[in-house]
Amino acid sequence: xxxxxxxxxxxxxxxxxxxxxxxxxxxxxxxxxxxxxxxxxxxxxxxxxxxxxxxxxxxxxxxxxxxxxxxxxxxxxxxxxxxxxxxxxxxxxxxxxxxxxxxxxxxxxxxxxxxxxxxxxxxxxxxxxxxxxxxxxxxxxxxxxxxxxxxxxxxxxxxxxxxxxxxxxxxxxxxxxxxxxxxxxxxxxxxxxxxxxxxxxxxxxxxxxxxxxxxxxxxxxxxxxxxxxxxxxxxxxxxxxxxxxxxxxxxxxxxxxxxxxxxxxxxxxxxxxxxxxxxxxxxxxxx
Amino acid sequence: xxxxxxxxxxxxxxxxxxxxxxxxxxxxxxxxxxxxxxxxxxxxxxxxxxxxxxxxxxxxxxxxxxxxxxxxxxxxxxxxxxxxxxxxxxxxxxxxxxxxxxxxxxxxxxxxxxxxxxxxxxxxxxxxxxxxxxxxxxxxxxxxxxxxxxxxxxxxxxxxxxxxxxxxxxxxxxxxxxxxxxxxxxxxxxxxxxxxxxxxxxxxxxxxxxxxxxxxxxxxxxxxxxxxxxxxxxxxxxxxxxxxxxxxxxxxxxxxxxxxxxxxxx
Ligand SMILES: Nc1ncnc2c1ncn2[C@@H]1O[C@H](COP(=O)(O)OP(=O)(O)OP(=O)(O)O)[C@@H](O)[C@H]1O
Ligand SMILES: [Mg+2]
Numbered sequence: 001x002x003x004x005x006x007x008x009x010x011x012x013x014x015x016x017x018x019x020x021x022x023x024x025x026x027x028x029x030x031x032x033x034x035x036x037x038x039x040x041x042x043x044x045x046x047x048x049x050x051x052x053x054x055x056x057x058x059x060x061x062x063x064x065x066x067x068x069x070x071x072x073x074x075x076x077x078x079x080x081x082x083x084x085x086x087x088x089x090x091x092x093x094x095x096x097x098x099x100x101x102x103x104x105x106x107x108x109x110x111x112x113x114x115x116x117x118x119x120x121x122x123x124x125x126x127x128x129x130x131x132x133x134x135x136x137x138x139x140x141x142x143x144x145x146x147x148x149x150x151x152x153x154x155x156x157x158x159x160x161x162x163x164x165x166x167x168x169x170x171x172x173x174x175x176x177x178x179x180x181x182x183x184x185x186x187x188x189x190x191x192x193x194x195x196x197x198x199x200x201x202x203x204x205x206x207x208x209x210x211x212x213x214x215x216x217x218x219x220x221x222x223x224x225x226x227x228x229x230x231x232x233x234x235x236x237x238x239x240x241x242x243x244x245x246x247x248x249x250x251x252x253x254x255x256x257x258x259x260x261x262x263x264x265x266x267x268x269x270x271x272x273x274x275x276x277x278x279x280x281x282x283x284x285x286x287x
Numbered sequence: 288x289x290x291x292x293x294x295x296x297x298x299x300x301x302x303x304x305x306x307x308x309x310x311x312x313x314x315x316x317x318x319x320x321x322x323x324x325x326x327x328x329x330x331x332x333x334x335x336x337x338x339x340x341x342x343x344x345x346x347x348x349x350x351x352x353x354x355x356x357x358x359x360x361x362x363x364x365x366x367x368x369x370x371x372x373x374x375x376x377x378x379x380x381x382x383x384x385x386x387x388x389x390x391x392x393x394x395x396x397x398x399x400x401x402x403x404x405x406x407x408x409x410x411x412x413x414x415x416x417x418x419x420x421x422x423x424x425x426x427x428x429x430x431x432x433x434x435x436x437x438x439x440x441x442x443x444x445x446x447x448x449x450x451x452x453x454x455x456x457x458x459x460x461x462x463x464x465x466x467x468x469x470x471x472x473x474x475x476x477x478x479x480x481x482x483x484x485x486x487x488x489x490x491x492x493x494x495x496x497x498x499x500x501x502x503x504x505x506x507x508x509x510x511x512x513x514x515x516x517x518x519x520x521x522x523x524x525x526x527x528x529x530x531x532x533x534x535x536x537x538x539x540x541x542x543x544x545x546x547x548x549x550x551x552x553x
Contacts, residue, residue: 016352017298056466079472087470095467097492107489111472143496157471 001067001084001164001197003030003053008062010048022048024221026062030165030199035191037208037229038201040218041243046201047090049218050167053199054078054085066165083112086163090170092154093147101127101145101153102138108161126160130186148179155183159190165197166190172207184211205247209233209268217244230266249273298415303531304346305416309425311532315539316413322546323402323409331549335405338542339412346416356411357404364403371396419451421526428526441517449505457498464493 010023022045030036040046051057052064055071055078064071071081086108089095098104105126109119127134130152137145142153155171168187172180188211191198202208208215209229216226219242225232233239233246236254247268256277257263263280267273299305304312322335343350357364375392382388414422427444434440465475468489475486 017300051466054470056469079474082470082472087467089463089467089470092467094497095464095471095489095493097489107468107473108471111474161471 002032003067003085003165003197004063004065005029005049005052006063006065008049008052008064009060010045010052010057011060012048014060022221023052023059026221026223028216028223028226030197033195033197035188035198035211035213036200037212037215038199038218039203039205039208039215039244041203044218044242045221046218047169048221050087050169050199050201053165053167054082054087056087083161084163085165085167086158086161088155088158088166088168088171090173092158092171093142093150095157096142096150096154099141100139101132101142104142104153105157105160108157112161122160122162123156126156129159129190130156131182132156148175151175151179151183152186155186162194163196165199167199167201169201170203171200172202172204180207187211203244205233205245205268209247217242229268233268234266296414297418298348298352299418300347302345302347302416304342304412306531307416307535308526308528308532309417309421310429310526311528311535312413312417313422313425313429315535316410318539318543319409320406322543323405325543325546325550327550329398329401331546332401332405334542334545335409338539339405339409342412346412348412348415353408353411353415357407360403360407364400367403368396368400371399420448423448423451424522424524424526439517441520445517453498453501456501457494460497461490461494464490464497 005026005028008023008026009021012018012020012022026045026049038046038050048057052059053066055064055076059072062072066081066085069076069081071078096104098107102123105123106119109122114122123138124134127137132149132152137149142150145153151171155168158166166187171187172183175183184207187198187200190196200208200212212229214226215229215232217224217232217239224238224242225235233250236246236250239245249270250268253263253265253267253273253276257265261280263276267276319335319338322331326332326335340350343353372388372392372395373386375389375395377389377391379387379389380393417425423444426447427440430438430440430443465473469475473486473489475483475490477483478486
């Protein structure tokens with residue numbers, strides 16, 4: 001499922017003293033099956049943009065075309081769009097409401113009108129994906145769980161709807177490093193398993209560097225550039241000027257290069273850096 | 288969906304009206320409400336309308352923004368109008384089934400509808416021109432004399448401040464949770480009353496939980512900063528009335544006198 005955003009502008013509270021232009025003439029295209037990262041500083045308009053993608057916000061002007069259908073058209077049934085484009089909100093654990101974990105995760109599939117057996121299957125699968133033990137947790141109240149577990153339940157609630165496009169708005173904010181890595185890994189597993197389109201909103205370069213195929217950078221309601229992590233992370237100065245920077249490991253590589261050590265200039269994951277540095281050490285031994 | 292609610296909203300422009308002492312504005316508003324109930328004919332409405340328009344003009348708030356506050360109340364206003372139009376005595380002008388519209392009915396219906404509209408507009412001007420903090424400050428000071436008879440003026444004012452402070456937060460939260468549940472396929476708009484009421488559960492439960500959590504956190508934060516109620520508490524900004532307040536109060540008093548005189552003469 002592809003998404004095209006054309007000349008999208010959005011203004012909060014138009015005509016009042018609190019008017020804010022959150023998005024300005026945004027143009028972006030996301031292809032079917034792509035895994036993209038949307039990054040930007042606080043207030044750059046990321047959340048506003050992603051809420052347009054399933055029609056939760058109506059644009060002030062511009063178009064959003066999902067799979068060839070312009071969803072800003074009044075005749076389009078938004079419920080159809082919403083079952084195809086799943087959105088995990090920032091701090092999704094605040095939306096939990098059911099008595100049990102099972103029922104909460106089943107809420108989405110139920111609204112899709114699935115049968116009991118299908119729902120059961122989906123809940124099991126979603127819990128397995130986010131690594132929540134089904135038998136142990138299914139009858140627990142979601143409010144008794146730890147913060148990380150709550151987050152997983154909330155994410156599972158959207159996974160269970162099996163959206164063709166999955167949008168996650170800062171799914172790892174406020175989590176400890178280990179849970180963060182696990183959650184990201186789970187998202188990656190889902191993407192690999194179903195080949196669905198995933199849009200990951202984040203302001204952590206580390207997070208997106210490891211996972212995504214393409215990065216879209218937002219600043220002050222505009223998309224300032226996009227490309228593969230390799231291309232984007234070359235723009236260190238621009239990224240720093242908008243308060244973002246590049247992954248920590250890239251700084252190390254840069255410092256090493258300045259010392260005259262011959263390494264590639266487009267390394268941005270720890271694994272890759274390890275490989276390259278080892279290669280360099282070995283090449284020196286041989287001399 | 289909450290965009291239309293302007294009641295209780297503050298619209299800062301820094302005008303003369305905004306800078307008045309909140310006590311002045313509260314008193315003026317009460318005088319205006321009293322005025323609306325004193326009059327019994329249409330003519331004095333023109334004075335009140337002129338007064339309100341004057342205030343709107345001086346406050347530099349766009350008139351259509353003020354009138355937007357009527358939108359969420361249109362049902363009530365129309366309802367009042369309809370009840371009154373059928374409740375009049377005397378000779379019927381029209382008949383619709385068992386209901387009849389009389390001259391008196393039309394007169395009363397218009398009268399009540401205008402009263403309601405002016406009531407809403409007049410009181411919303413108070414909140415539009417006064418920040419919630421200074422509003423409750425004013426209320427606290429006005430209630431202060433009643434402390435002697437056991438009215439907890441400070442506590443009431445503090446409760447109001449907090450309530451007003453959290454209205455936008457709760458609206459925002461409602462909006463967010465609603466969107467989150469809509470993204471999971473929840474439907475808040477269609478169906479009959481029962482299914483709609485059921486549909487509210489996914490909204491209300493998280494909303495209550497977050498409201499309680501916020502209340503808890505706030506209480507904790509206040510205690511951590513040694514809040515102990517109003518006893519011996521001093522203010523950073525003491526309220527002071529000056530010549531401008533006197534002018535506003537005198538103008539209002541004049542309006543009230545004119546209205547009373549009008550009533551006794553007719
Ligand atoms: N409900 C709202 N009402 C008014 N203004 C809003 C609202 N939500 C966001 N804004 C404004 O719109 C702009 C973009 O906000 P948005 O939430 O899209 O940013 P973001 O990139 O998601 O930031 P963050 O990283 O903090 O989540 C900000 O200036 C913000 O103040
Ligand atoms: Mg955001």
